[in-house]
Amino acid sequence: MLKGPTYRSAPFLSRIARNRLVVVGLVMAVFLVLLAVFADVISPRDPLAVNVAAALHPPNLKELFGTDRFGRDLLSRVIHGSRVSLSVSFSSVAVALVAGTFLGLISGYFGGAWDIAISRVMDIFFSFPVLLLAIAIAAMLGPGIENAVMAIAIVYAPFFSRVARGPVLAEREKEYIQAARVIGASHERILLRHIFPNVLSPIIVQASVTIAYAILTEASLSYLGLGTQPPTPSWGTTLNEGRTYLQLAPWISIFPGIAIMLAVLAFNLVGDGLRDALDPRMR
Amino acid sequence: MQRYIANRLLTMIVSLLGVTIIVFLLIRLIPGTIVEQMMGTEALTSYETVESLRRYFGLDQPVYVQYYQWITRVLVGDLGHSWRTAIPVLQFILSRLPVTVELAAIAIIVALLIGVPAGIVSAIKHNSPVDSLARIIALTGLSIPLFWQGTMFILVLSLAFRWAPAMEWVSPLKDLGANLSMMLLPGFCLGTASAAVIMRMTRSCMLEVLRQEYIRTARAKGLAERVVLIAHALKNAMIPVVTVAGLQMGYLLGGTVVVEEVFSLPGIGRLLLWAIYQRDYPSVQGTVLFVAVMFMAVNLFVDVLYAFLDPRIRYA
Numbered sequence: 001m002l003k004g005p006t007y008r009s010a011p012f013l014s015r016i017a018r019n020r021l022v023v024v025g026l027v028m029a030v031f032l033v034l035l036a037v038f039a040d041v042i043s044p045r046d047p048l049a050v051n052v053a054a055a056l057h058p059p060n061l062k063e064l065f066g067t068d069r070f071g072r073d074l075l076s077r078v079i080h081g082s083r084v085s086l087s088v089s090f091s092s093v094a095v096a097l098v099a100g101t102f103l104g105l106i107s108g109y110f111g112g113a114w115d116i117a118i119s120r121v122m123d124i125f126f127s128f129p130v131l132l133l134a135i136a137i138a139a140m141l142g143p144g145i146e147n148a149v150m151a152i153a154i155v156y157a158p159f160f161s162r163v164a165r166g167p168v169l170a171e172r173e174k175e176y177i178q179a180a181r182v183i184g185a186s187h188e189r190i191l192l193r194h195i196f197p198n199v200l201s202p203i204i205v206q207a208s209v210t211i212a213y214a215i216l217t218e219a220s221l222s223y224l225g226l227g228t229q230p231p232t233p234s235w236g237t238t239l240n241e242g243r244t245y246l247q248l249a250p251w252i253s254i255f256p257g258i259a260i261m262l263a264v265l266a267f268n269l270v271g272d273g274l275r276d277a278l279d280p281r282m283r
Numbered sequence: 284m285q286r287y288i289a290n291r292l293l294t295m296i297v298s299l300l301g302v303t304i305i306v307f308l309l310i311r312l313i314p315g316t317i318v319e320q321m322m323g324t325e326a327l328t329s330y331e332t333v334e335s336l337r338r339y340f341g342l343d344q345p346v347y348v349q350y351y352q353w354i355t356r357v358l359v360g361d362l363g364h365s366w367r368t369a370i371p372v373l374q375f376i377l378s379r380l381p382v383t384v385e386l387a388a389i390a391i392i393v394a395l396l397i398g399v400p401a402g403i404v405s406a407i408k409h410n411s412p413v414d415s416l417a418r419i420i421a422l423t424g425l426s427i428p429l430f431w432q433g434t435m436f437i438l439v440l441s442l443a444f445r446w447a448p449a450m451e452w453v454s455p456l457k458d459l460g461a462n463l464s465m466m467l468l469p470g471f472c473l474g475t476a477s478a479a480v481i482m483r484m485t486r487s488c489m490l491e492v493l494r495q496e497y498i499r500t501a502r503a504k505g506l507a508e509r510v511v512l513i514a515h516a517l518k519n520a521m522i523p524v525v526t527v528a529g530l531q532m533g534y535l536l537g538g539t540v541v542v543e544e545v546f547s548l549p550g551i552g553r554l555l556l557w558a559i560y561q562r563d564y565p566s567v568q569g570t571v572l573f574v575a576v577m578f579m580a581v582n583l584f585v586d587v588l589y590a591f592l593d594p595r596i597r598y599a
Contacts, residue, residue: 124301129537257431264426
């Protein structure tokens with residue numbers, strides 16, 4: 001099996017490019033980010049503008065996705081929803097990544113009591129189904145966007161810790177690390193300059209897959225009324241509001257769901273492709 | 284092996300103690316206790332009434348005293364009584380358990396029935412259009428939010444067949460037909476994401492096994508391709524798949540909250556949500572502990588089964 005730095009460096013990008021599905025995923029993800037950034041410019045209307053006279057309009061040429069019970073334009077709400085969804089999932093994954101990777105590095109590098117303590121605490125989190133844990137934490141912290149971010153971050157941090165710990169254990173024993181130690185390099189320097197780069201690629205793969213899960217989790221929390229609160233146009237919240245009008249105005253329930261699916265699919269495709277490219281065994 | 288199991292059980296107990304402490308503290312962090320919930324916001328109640336209620340629920344004690352009192356009873360198998368309904372928490376959980384277990388069981392059957400054949404076909408037709416299609420479908424299956432899928436099912440069926448989710452759950456022992464008519468759809472819905480996971484696992488395991496030399500030998504012996512695939516390859520490829528299917532069982536316990544909510548089924552997941560909203564501390568603590576025990580037990584069982592199925596694996 002081919003492995004090592006020579007294999008990774010140059011052909012890596014071309015391997016990603018050759019995998020058509022990853023390219024599709026990347027294009028979708030970039031489109032989504034642009035949608036979120038330029039939501040104000042792209043949206044035909046203000047997502048919060050209420051017009052009761054135009055309530056529950058089915059999709060038509062002027063209102064492509066129809067309107068909700070307050071006459072708010074659904075297309076604009078779905079476009080703005082990408083902003084909520086991406087900011088929640090990106091920030092929660094960022095927190096989970098930093099915290100989890102840090103713990104994983106410490107746990108693997110120092111070993112001993114550190115490792116036991118950190119691993120045991122992570123075990124507590126692994127002893128619970130992810131979604132249920134997120135729901136429980138969010139319910140306990142109270143509804144709201146910041147608490148949803150916290151809940152998602154707490155739930156996914158252990159995954160980063162586990163992904164980071166493995167390579168550290170393998171790398172720690174290698175001769176160049178011992179050499180660095182003999183020269184008198186500090187722990188911080190060894191961890192950041194020598195060990196961290198080895199952890200980077202599995203962490204990146206984990207991050208892209210976790211973003212997909214985070215989008216799903218945020219939507220589920222908001223759907224249950226625990227995440228983003230109305231009138232903020234989150235996809236999950238809109239779906240929750242559409243429940244009552246399922247028979248009368250099914251479009252409220254259809255479009256945000258498709259948006260969630262496409263967003264999650266985009267990051268799943270990217271994550272899958274990255275894993276294939278970085279781990280030759282998975283092809 | 285026995286030492287391994289003993290070791291695992293020990294770590295399990297440590298983790299469970301951790302779970303109890305975290306839940307105990309977290310639920311007490313939520314603003315408002317059951318006393319405020321019972322009083323409502325508008326009621327004019329005297330300080331004495333509030334204090335006596337707090338004393339009644341033991342909320343006037345320091346948290347560690349409350350924890351000690353709770354955990355010593357849990358250790359002898361007493362999860363306490365629900366503050367809201369006065370039903371013993373364990374009985375409360377057991378009355379909801381059949382719904383959740385049945386949902387998870389249907390889901391895992393659906394997942395295996397779809398996932399395994401799809402994975403095999405995908406592996407045999409490696410890199411063909413069929414393979415790509417199956418992979419894309421699987422990834423899409425992983426990307427659909429569970430609650431939305433459920434909602435869409437309800438929408439389509441109600442428009443096409445005037446079907447609506449039943450209002451009251453019927454035990455399969457009482458009326459199997461009525462039970463399945465309300466459980467099959469939610470179970471199917473819950474199972475699709477797992478089907479995708481199992482399909483991907485089956486595919487990659489089959490591919491891995493098909494590259495082995497003993498497969499080449501089997502082919503060289505002149506065995507029919509079907510025999511090679513089923514008797515030789517599949518048998519070994521299924522070992523990790525069994526593990527993943529078992530682990531999915533645990534994750535289904537999480538997904539079931541959402542499905543129960545969408546289809547209004549009285550399972551464990553909705554019980555937990557209800558208990559959190561009601562600040563019914565004993566019910567929250569009991570349910571969380573119960574789910575954690577179930578989840579860990581499934582995981583341990585899967586690991587032991589794995590060693591049993593694959594003689595090469597010996598846990599130290």
